[in-house]
Amino acid sequence: MPYNTTAIPPRKEVTGQTQLPLTRVKKIIAVDPDINICSNNAAFVITLATVSFLLLPLIIHHILYIYIYMHAHHSTPPTI
Numbered sequence: 753m754p755y756n757t758t759a760i761p762p763r764k765e766v767t768g769q770t771q772l773p774l775t776r777v778k779k780i781i782a783v784d785p786d787i788n789i790c791s792n793n794a795a796f797v798i799t800l801a802t803v804s805f806l807l808l809p810l811i812i813h814h815i816l817y818i819y820i821y822m823h824a825h826h827s828t829p830p831t832i
Contacts, residue, residue: 770799777802 774792777799781790 768796770796771803772799774799 774795778790778792778795781787781795781798
């Protein structure tokens, strides 16, 4: 059975939902005196980056757990 290997073209504009509320992120951005105005697309990308940054330790933990599990179960036990 052949697999579909055609590439999916990327979207031209970032759309979707995030795990953090966009309005709250925009309020936090508005507190910064260096930023005069922030578009919805910019706030959305900042929200995605923040969620990715917060989930990074969890992802690293899972990768290390899988590595340790695989190493423990595929290595030969020591002989006495």
